[in-house]
Amino acid sequence: MTEILDINKELVSEPIRKGFGRGLLEAGTINVNVVAACADLTDSTQMSLFKDAFPDRFIEIGVAEQNLVTVGSGLAAAGKIPFVSSYAAFSPGRNWEQIRTTICLNNQPVKIVGSHAGVSVGPDGATHQMLEDIALMRVLPNMVVIAPCDSVEAEKATIAMAKHKQPNYIRLAREATPVITSKNTPFEIGKAQVFVEGNDVTIIATGTMTYQALMSAQELKKHNISAEVVHVATIKPLDENTILKSAKKTGLIITAEEGQIAGGLGGAVSELLGEKLPTPIRRIGMQDRFGESGEMSELFENFGLTSKQITLSAILLKESIGKEK
């Protein structure tokens, strides 16, 4: 089991993107070939820390996301490790083909940073609530897809990305999220972490939903259900061994993500289990619909992106399978 903080104690909350900003600054300090480009969102994607420290290694692209990633491809071809950032709704939302052809087909180490992902961007509404980015990036050969659960993990992920030789996509959220990992929590690209051990049901979560999964595991205890929580920070490549091992142990799976379940983490886990270990599964996330304006808490409640929803699904799943047996 991986070492994390006790969620019953008071947790500090911080936007996940803040960790990215610190991580990029550190990666840039370690390696002079780390460079950055942004499409007119330097402060809000937290690239400003890097820009202030290394102005000669920062490129302001303007509101031009297609150019953002193709310039990234050129920078990488010339030996740089470019981090290119915008809101996820625009990058990779708008420039998928450029990412496919000029980055993935060439296996160029361009690091695509999609900030303000999910419904948690709130009042901005459906246009800005990127829900399909995991699906869009997951289908591209060579691409690695990362969704950290908090700012501390985002910092480690960013530093790891700078050392990684392939194209990467990192998904960041805007609103403050409870910090559940610490300096001592290990992070490795491609590794899932068992945050809580249990025997009756496995909750597989990514990004902001991992905190909800941890709370759900506590709620489930009251119902005499022992839940295992697996945090999947790297959705691609998926850590198949960790997931299969847990599925074999508990025999019931719930996935949780702040995005479309089709093609997202829920899709990825279903594909894996369908082929290698058919297991009853329920997917928490956006159910083939768009978001809308509102506060993060209202939207999470409305779209069922809560620990309560995970708990309910786990209870119902356990009951329905119990009846079959």
Added chain:
Amino acid sequence: MNTKYSINDLELIANDIRENIIRMLEHAGSGHSAGPLGLADIFTALYFDILKHDPKNPDWNDRDILLLSNGHCVPVRYAAMAKAGYFPEKELMTLRKFGSRLQGHPERQRLPGLENTSGPLGCGLSQAAGMALAMRMDKITHRWIYVVMGDGEQDEGNVWEATMLCNKYKLSNIIAITDRNNIQIDGNTESVMPLENLKNKWESFGWHVIEVNGNDIEAFIDACAMARAITEKPIMIIAHTIPGKGVDFMEYDYTWHGKPPNHEQEIKALKELRTLAGKIRSEAHD
């Protein structure tokens, strides 16, 4: 470094490249004819006079970069590269075949000497900008980046995003070349989506524009020399070319944009090109 060729030598090389384009496309059974034939003079000038490059060491650190943005014209690049010694000429006949390094549209990782992957249009200039910015960060000032673009591909918004960026950062080591042959798949560029006044467009985006006859090797070499002398702006050479150049029944006909010759058309085209070669040789002896 390049051996110095006479203009007459270069014209003969361009003619050989055209013959190979015809043979490759017929053998492949698919591919684009008009663009590659029209670009043969420009690619000859680039590979045999203008570019600093080494076919035996394609990754040479001091080489100039040549990006092909309109990837469908890659047969001309393959033919010029083979002629320059990057790989054996007989490999040209593997174009578009399974297992070939010569993919239907160029893939950077497949063949040493290709600098970019292209096909989907409008990306070459952005990639050039990325490379130029990286060179600037590394304080490299002795390398040029040439980007061959189509005219039809300038319908793409991505091109104009890149145009603004190159102007912003004054990327004067970029020399872009538009193959202005006035055709695209659905017809003439001015009826599909008018590009004119193309020169004014680029100038108003902050570029220095040179117009030249892209089928006149000497004029094109001179235009590139002029371009290298401009140090305060990125440079666009609008090279007017004849689509299908060298093969009478293909010239100016947009329907040859995206199809190969069949066997009979191949024989006819090669005969025309051999006659043309004879004319070029006799001019040399005049």
